[in-house]
Amino acid sequence: MPTYLCRACGTQYPPSEEPPGACPICEDPRQYIPHDTGQAWLTFDELRDEHSAEIKEDNGILGIGCTPRFAIGQRALLVKSNAGNVLWDCIAYLDDEIVQRISAEGGLAAIAISHPHYYATMVEWAHAFACPILIHESDRKWALRPDPAIRPWHGETHDLGGGLTLIRCGGHYDGSQVLHCRDRSALLTGDTVHVIPDRRYVGFMYSYPNVIPLPASKVQAIGAALEPYAFETIYGAWWGSVVERDGSGVVRRSVDRYVRAVTDPGLAS
Ligand SMILES: [Zn+2]
Ligand SMILES: [Zn+2]
Numbered sequence: 001m002p003t004y005l006c007r008a009c010g011t012q013y014p015p016s017e018e019p020p021g022a023c024p025i026c027e028d029p030r031q032y033i034p035h036d037t038g039q040a041w042l043t044f045d046e047l048r049d050e051h052s053a054e055i056k057e058d059n060g061i062l063g064i065g066c067t068p069r070f071a072i073g074q075r076a077l078l079v080k081s082n083a084g085n086v087l088w089d090c091i092a093y094l095d096d097e098i099v100q101r102i103s104a105e106g107g108l109a110a111i112a113i114s115h116p117h118y119y120a121t122m123v124e125w126a127h128a129f130a131c132p133i134l135i136h137e138s139d140r141k142w143a144l145r146p147d148p149a150i151r152p153w154h155g156e157t158h159d160l161g162g163g164l165t166l167i168r169c170g171g172h173y174d175g176s177q178v179l180h181c182r183d184r185s186a187l188l189t190g191d192t193v194h195v196i197p198d199r200r201y202v203g204f205m206y207s208y209p210n211v212i213p214l215p216a217s218k219v220q221a222i223g224a225a226l227e228p229y230a231f232e233t234i235y236g237a238w239w240g241s242v243v244e245r246d247g248s249g250v251v252r253r254s255v256d257r258y259v260r261a262v263t264d265p266g267l268a269s
Pocket of ligand 1: 006007008009010011023024025026027
């Protein structure tokens with residue numbers, strides 16, 4: 001039986017003869033249903049026919065994407081540690097070339113995904129590499145293809161070993177998480193902490209496509225969750241979206257700038 005994926009967000013649904021009736025991820029205010037095509041679907045096989053793998057270094061970490069770009073267009077990152085390899089974030093596209101390359105690099109100990117927009121075909125990946133998927137408990141309702149490989153974690157941080165720590169930041173989604181890599185002095189953020197064009201700041205939003213901001217308290221909470229961690233480099237969700245230096249300082253200054261921007265000075269007493 002085929003599996004269908006939403007063309008707009010890349011989410012894969014359980015096997016079915018017919019496409020699902022709707023994509024809850026895209027009906028949510030943080031995504032959208034394209035005005036020109038409406039809700040559109042393709043099968044996993046069609047995705048594989050229409051695209052090919054793109055595997056290349058992105059600022060010193062092996063990135064995995066596909067060409068032409070599909071859905072939201074994020075790339076995944078293969079993070080190595082002495083506790084095993086972690087795939088950070090996920091993409092919908094998966095083929096033999098990717099499986100062989102990652103296997104040659106030592107396979108995967110786990111997949112960890114920032115938030116539901118990148119759940120994609122995470123279950124296909126987990127089956128291909130016989131590994132668990134680590135998402136935050138708060139977002140488990142958005143895992144729309146249930147599978148025993150999905151292992152929600154509870155609390156505010158989750159130690160993966162090898163200097164890798166998942167940190168729940170919240171904000172964009174309640175369970176939005178980032179990955180701190182101590183030995184690389186790096187923070188992998190998806191779009192929980194959004195790398196913006198000038199690389200001197202980062203951004204924070206409830207909905208990026210619909211331009212709905214977060215309240216100041218939620219952005220301050222992201223800053224507080226990251227305050228204990230030092231990092232130079234910030235890897236965002238797309239190819240080349242990387243802050244190369246002073247990442248901790250960039251986050252601190254960006255939280256301050258954001259809070260000033262959304263706080264109405266007319267309300268100050
Ligand atoms: Zn969708
Ligand atoms: Zn998102």
